[in-house]
Amino acid sequence: MSQIDPGTSSWLRTRNDREALRLFLDHGPLTRTRLGELSGMSKPTATQMIARLERADLVTPVGEVAGSRGPSAVSWGVRGDRVNGVAVNMLDDSIQAVLVDATGIEHPIVDLPVAGERRSPETDIGRAVEAACAAAGSDRATVEAVTVGVQAAVSRDRDELSLTDSLPGWPSTGSRSRIETALGVSVTLENDVNLATMAERAVGVAQDVDSFAFLWVGVGLGVGVDLGGTIHRGAHGSAGELGYLTVSAGTGDPGAVTTDLLGSQVILSLLGNPRGSYPRDVLALADDAAAMRTVAERIALTIEPVLVVLDPAMIVLGGPTSLAGGALLAELVAARAAIGERPAPVIRLSGTGESAVLVGARRLLVEQIRIRLEEHIPTD
Known part of the structure; x- marks a missing residue:
């Protein structure tokens, strides 16, 4: 995103549009009137923000809300097919995966057996991404980020894995970069128990x-x-x-x-x-x-x-x-x-139950996806 001088009309529009997008993400579908109330903006300004987000393919009409007087008002919601992610949990004998979108809607969890499969970081995660997208009926091209829970100590700065015997075919160094290069997505590797801990803090x-x-x-x-x-x-x-x-x-x-x-x-x-x-x-x-x-x-x-x-x-x-x-x-x-x-x-x-690791991975991904959506907001 290009640099915008603070205080200019372009800077104000971008800031307002980002705030509007966050309100849609936090509150779900909103009418023009409700967006104006939550943002403190006038109805004309709210209308302009919605129009710009709609032109950027970030929001779309999702229904109508009946009013006490007058015609029904159109409500808009964030497009769940713009940017997606996949949460992955690497188990001893299988791989769990689930599609994650900006709205936080629950998608089907897939469980892929690994016995007899050719294993490598890019092969395992590639299978997981494809299966999660197929289960959710989503286009693979929308996936921009993946978070993977592994039974290993993860040194993220050095892209190293240690203290593990459950990842055959995964090298101790360079697994993240191999996945990113092969799949064209941003990858976060995280210890599975740390992800479960994040889930417990958030919703447990x-x-x-x-x-x-x-x-x-x-x-x-x-x-x-x-x-x-x-x-x-x-x-x-x-x-x-x-x-x-x-x-x-x-x-x-x-x-x-x-x-x-x-x-x-x-x-x-x-x-x-x-x-x-x-x-x-x-x-x-x-x-x-x-x-x-x-x-x-x-x-x-x-x-x-x-x-x-x-x-x-x-x-x-x-x-x-x-x-x-x-x-x-x-x-x-x-x-x-x-x-x-x-x-x-x-x-x-x-x-957080049996899916604690995936819950934690989803929490990380939702925020990453929201940041990526903001980057699609026009700056001029």
């Missing part, structure tokens, strides 16, 4: 706390740390990789790590079903009192360093194992994590 149980830690208990372990609404990633993107923490209690192995206490195969064995399918068969946890107590004790042990070092206002339990244990598991963990004179920590079950 941690919306009103100053700080919290999100413990993901799934195939592996990880913790997302939110300090005042900001994710703490560490110097190399590896903050929160709790699954690599050495802990001998409960294992008999002085070299054991926390994943040896709470990894998916360990949980299935506790339930007497070591050959079971995860996460489906872990749902039996809710009906196994002995296993529930053991899992609660192990989670309390695992979060001890988090409580001592960070002292967060809340610990949120997420991931398939935590969701299977439900609110009762959170209560059992809180009781076991109370030590000495220290107050019992506030432990809550995640409010």
